[in-house]
Amino acid sequence: MNQIAEIKKALNADKPIAVAILAMGGQGGGVLADWIVALAENEGWVAQSTSVPGVAQRTGATIYYVEMMRPRDGHLPVLSLMPTPGDVDIVLAAEFMEAGRSMMRGLVTPDRTTLIASTHRSYAVGEKEKPGDGTGDPETVVEASGVAARRSIVFDMQQLAEENGSVISSAMFGALCGAGVLPFGRAAFEAAIKAGGKGVEASLRTFDAALKRAQGGKSDPVQRTPRKDLPEPPRSVGDVGLDALLARIHAFPEPLRPMLYAGLKRVVDFQDPAYGSEYLDRMERLLRLDRAAGGESRGLAFTLAAAKYVAGAMAYDDVIRVADLKTRASRFDRVRREIAATDQQLVYTTEYMHPRMEEVVGTLPVGLARFIESRPRLFAALDRRINKGRRVRTGTIGWFAMLYTLAGMRRFRRRLMRHAREMEHMDAWLGTAEAVLPTNYDLAVEVVGCRRLVKGYSDTHARGQSKFDRVMGMVPALRERSDGAEWLKRLRQAALLDEEGKALDGAIRTVETL
Known part of the structure; x- marks a missing residue:
């Protein structure tokens, strides 16, 4: 509590409060920035937000920057458009490695910054493109935060949000309130959420859970790769x-x-x-x-x-397997859960597929496949027609029926070339x-x-x-x-x-x- 009091004292100085939010597409970073601005303005402060988007969802996170300050003597303050290294009071990272990148950028400093970060991972393109394990080591972020930040609040906000039927922005807003680093009460935070008018009940539920978690002060352990515990085989499954x-x-x-x-x-x-x-x-x-x-x-x-x-x-992994996985009911359910779709909302999934003639030949009986492969000119002519990218909307009857038919070829798989x-x-x-x-x-x-x-x-x-x-x-x-x-x-x-x-x-x- 003494640390929180010291931070609040520093924030009450005659300068703006600077908040940087690092979030990726779909994580509600813009909504979180809007809530913070609304929170400050409802309390009589002047607030301003800007954003600098990343190149793509996982080649660079968007940085949302908010500055707020109480007006003095009827004069509006002049606020900055971009965060300056060494001059940020609060950093909110919607993914753990983004917390590390915020430290590398100098946005987190030991004399000033409260770091609020989710421990879950959403892997970057650079991590996923390596054939082996290219994932970054979260332990380095943990070690760095202990030195770089004045105070750190880290736990799995993504999981908490999913458990409460909302998105991570609600959890981060609750953690911000629970951190006690802004001079506003809980009621003011909740009023900002209610003013949004969308998903209010789930957002408030997530907000409350994250607030309590942040006040508890206990951080989640992190590990580079999820622990895999293989279950013991049962004696019977009834078949x-x-x-x-x-x-x-x-x-x-x-x-x-x-x-x-x-x-x-x-x-x-x-x-x-x-x-x-x-x-x-x-x-x-x-x-x-x-x-x-x-x-x-x-x-x-x-x-x-x-x-x-x-x-x-x-x-x-063959064409039949891919088609099978993309037409399973469990996959459509998972997509709906991930985007928090309600029962009243329609969800269409667009797949990008780029088949080659090699994959087509693999789905043919061995004799026919060898016949085509032994004729290079025929193979090349067919490949020119097949080898192109396609956007497949599995929510439409035509495309779903095509993939479902391909998946049904599983019964013939052991007679096919692949x-x-x-x-x-x-x-x-x-x-x-x-x-x-x-x-x-x-x-x-x-x-x-x-x-x-x-x-x-x-x-x-x-x-x-x-x-x-x-x-x-x-x-x-x-x-x-x-x-x-x-x-x-x-x-x-x-x-x-x-x-x-x-x-x-x-x-x-x-x-x-x-």
Whole structure:
């Protein structure tokens, strides 16, 4: 409380109160700025807001800047249009890394600034475009805020807003009130929300929850990636076929069961229970090989890795899978929740798709696909008609029916060209791992992990598979080395650093000199 009193004393000086808001599209940053301006003006202050938009929703956040000051002697104050480093009293960041960027810009200073930030992440384009884990480390922001800010209030405002049926701007406004750094009472804050006239009840509910949370003073812990806790497989789900698969999982060693259960769910959701049975057939065979190679003393690491990556290889992303996911009722429900649509509102989703002839051929029976591929001129002519971007409105009957029909081709998937190729690729990959396993256990585990390089569909899949093939091409050179597993891991990590594969080029040249 002494700290709040000191901050209020500083804010009562003969200068404007400066507030910077960093928010992305859809987070209500403009609404929050309007509320703050209305709050100040209703209390007899003069307030002004400006905004500088980012290039796009996740290549740069919009900075909303508000200055407010009580008029003196009937004279209106002159207010600034942009925040000045070292001269901002309150920074509100609607996403955690934006809080870090505000510190890098010098907007947060230890002698003046109260930092209010949500701990949730909305990943930037620069983070998502890397093939591997390109996410920023939130721990650095936590450490910096302890030094850079005079006071910090951080918790997951996005989750709090969703739980109360509103958007994050309402939670940030409540946190601002709970921080006690503005010379206005709670009633004045609530009056600003009520004057808006839209979603008032949900906004007030969120405001109240965030206010209490800010007054509590407890921050949420942050971590770079969400913690993944794999559940134990149940004994029964009430379906005879699925229960038989679960019984097979329970015959595996206990440490393997959660990963096998996760893999089985993914494979069955991708295709059907019979396909799940094929997955478990493979895993039973790999477990026998693992044990024969002395894997019990190593925690069956080979089988554990295979349980994850074999499921991923069997549940590959093809046109049928994409169509299936985009036409599921659960996806339409999720979109409505994310944009907080009411039951009375219509929501249309527009998808951007850019199919290539390769994807079309993949959905054809093997014989017909090979016929087209063996005729380059025919293939090129068809590709010129197919290979173009399309905006697909899945809320319309025509487009939805087309995607729904594509999704229905799942029953024929195992007779199509893409499936045949994926199975050939998986057999070759696992064959390499199995050949290495008896003589170099650790290297075999890393070979299994290399499947991580293959992901997505279309161009993304092609780039990933090219890198995978290059990394796997180095296995023979590493097979007899005691440090072969470490070198293969380095190659895989290099392949995940950039889309073009420049880091991988350098890593391969290094391995070739060994």
